Amino acid sequence: MKAKTFTRTLLAGAALLLAGQAMTADNSKQIEVSDDSFNCLTAMTQVGEYFVDNLLGNLEATVAVAQSATGGTFPPGSVVSLIPSEVMVKHQEGWNPATNDWEFFELNVSAEGTAIGVRGTTEVVNRFGGNCFGCHTLARSEWDLICGTDHGCAPLSISREQIHAIQNGDPRCVRED
Numbered sequence: 001m002k003a004k005t006f007t008r009t010l011l012a013g014a015a016l017l018l019a020g021q022a023m024t025a026d027n028s029k030q031i032e033v034s035d036d037s038f039n040c041l042t043a044m045t046q047v048g049e050y051f052v053d054n055l056l057g058n059l060e061a062t063v064a065v066a067q068s069a070t071g072g073t074f075p076p077g078s079v080v081s082l083i084p085s086e087v088m089v090k091h092q093e094g095w096n097p098a099t100n101d102w103e104f105f106e107l108n109v110s111a112e113g114t115a116i117g118v119r120g121t122t123e124v125v126n127r128f129g130g131n132c133f134g135c136h137t138l139a140r141s142e143w144d145l146i147c148g149t150d151h152g153c154a155p156l157s158i159s160r161e162q163i164h165a166i167q168n169g170d171p172r173c174v175r176e177d
C-alpha cells in the first residue's frame with residue numbers, strides 16, 4: 001500500500017472509531033430492557049406527579065432520589081414515567097454520559113401490554129415531534145434530567161387535569177370496576 005493511501009485508510013478508520021464512540025453507548029453498562037420491563041403506571045410507585053420503579057430491585061434508592069428536595073443522581077435500574085407512553089430508564093454509570101446514563105423510550109401501550117416503539121439517547125423524538133433529551137436537558141444539573149414542575153424545563157402544553165386523565169387511562173391497568 002502506498003504511504004498516502006495508507007494514511008487515508010488510517011484516518012478513515014480513526015474517524016469511524018470516533019463516530020462509533022459518539023453514537024453508541026458502552027454496552028457493558030447496559031441493563032437489559034424489553035417489553036416485559038414495563039408495568040402499568042398504577043403498579044409502579046407514585047412520587048409526586050410521576051411514577052417510579054427499579055429493574056434491579058433497588059426501588060428504595062430510586063424513591064429516595066425522587067422524593068429528595070435537593071435533587072440527586074438516580075441509581076441504575078431506575079424507571080420513571082409521567083404518562084404511560086414515555087419512560088426513562090437509567091443504565092449503569094458510564095453507559096452514556098451525555099444523557100447521564102438515561103435511555104428514553106416511547107412505548108406503544110394497549111390492553112395487551114407494552115411494546116417498545118422507539119428507544120435511544122439524544123435522538124429520540126416523541127409522537128408529537130418533540131426531542132426528549134432536548135426538553136429534559138433543561139432541568140438544572142442537580143435534578144438528573146428530571147423536569148418535575150420547577151426544575152427549569154419549559155412546562156408541557158397540557159394541563160395537570162389532562163395529565164391525570166392520561167395517567168388514569170393507562171390501558172394496561174386491570175380494572176376492578
Ligand code: HEC
Nearest residue numbers: 050080081082086087105126130131132135146147148156
Ligand atoms: C416539550 C418538552 C418535552 C418533551 C419533548 C418530552 N418531555 Fe418529558 N417532560 C417534560 C416536562 C416539562 C415534564 C414535567 C411535566 C410535569 O410534571 O408538569 C416531563 C416529564 C417527564 C417524565 C416524568 C419525570 C420528569 O421529568 O418530571 C418522564 C419520565 C418523561 N417526561 C419522559 C419523556 C420521554 C421518554 C420523552 C420522549 C419520548 C419526553 N419525556 C419528551 C418535557 C418534555
